Amino acid sequence: MTTWTRIAWGAAAGAALIAGTAGAAWAASSGSGDDDDSTYGYERGYGMGGGMGGMMRGRSWDDDADARDWRGAGGCLGDVHVDDAPATDADAASLAAMAEEERMAGDLYDALADTTGLRTFAMIAHAEDMHLAAVQGLLEAYGLDDPSEDAEPGVYDDADLQALYDELLAQGTASETGALTAGALVEETDIADLRAQDVDSEAIAALYDRLEHASEHHLTAFVRALDADGQAYEASFLDPAEVADITGVPAP
Numbered sequence: 001m002t003t004w005t006r007i008a009w010g011a012a013a014g015a016a017l018i019a020g021t022a023g024a025a026w027a028a029s030s031g032s033g034d035d036d037d038s039t040y041g042y043e044r045g046y047g048m049g050g051g052m053g054g055m056m057r058g059r060s061w062d063d064d065a066d067a068r069d070w071r072g073a074g075g076c077l078g079d080v081h082v083d084d085a086p087a088t089d090a091d092a093a094s095l096a097a098m099a100e101e102e103r104m105a106g107d108l109y110d111a112l113a114d115t116t117g118l119r120t121f122a123m124i125a126h127a128e129d130m131h132l133a134a135v136q137g138l139l140e141a142y143g144l145d146d147p148s149e150d151a152e153p154g155v156y157d158d159a160d161l162q163a164l165y166d167e168l169l170a171q172g173t174a175s176e177t178g179a180l181t182a183g184a185l186v187e188e189t190d191i192a193d194l195r196a197q198d199v200d201s202e203a204i205a206a207l208y209d210r211l212e213h214a215s216e217h218h219l220t221a222f223v224r225a226l227d228a229d230g231q232a233y234e235a236s237f238l239d240p241a242e243v244a245d246i247t248g249v250p251a252p
Helices: 003-018 024-030 089-116 119-141 159-174 176-196 202-228 240-247
Strands: none
Touching (some): 089 159
């Protein structure tokens, strides 16, 4: 996680508490290549427990068996072209940080799926597993250490990331509105952070473009859920007009 992101996430988390692969590789990891809006349930309504909390992320889905092994020939890395040159220090640091950010998001959503019973969290947690797998695939392809390997959910070496997780989890377990706001904040920050990455590898840059696109779908899911409950989401890092354009929900 970048220094900029640490500062931004910490500031926004406080404000929220006060307020209440590239190409085919991504396609294999997400099923269709895009996060379909309907995947996250906001076309079917919110506020209902989906009975999916407590599931093991990435292990209870019928479609996981066919191309979810990203290390295999047909999996997430199946058609990725990785640069012949070794990863630069900037690329290595960026991928390692992104792996932990994706893991944190998935851990948070999995926990909030349990506490809120909202199907949206369980489904987006599953998507985060696919995103993490894509990042892990590039770490492996470049021969880099994976900080997320065998990691305990909700536990992070980075003290700032740990504090953020703890704070957002407390916010999310306090109320359904707090949980959805925490999710929207994570996705909005992810978009800003992905845009701020300066990497040399074309494969990494292409993956980040796909992750940004996915985060826009996740942000939309959370903001529309809040809107359906009569709650407004106030953008923290992106321009409010851009958030409104992404989500289709007018800025408050």
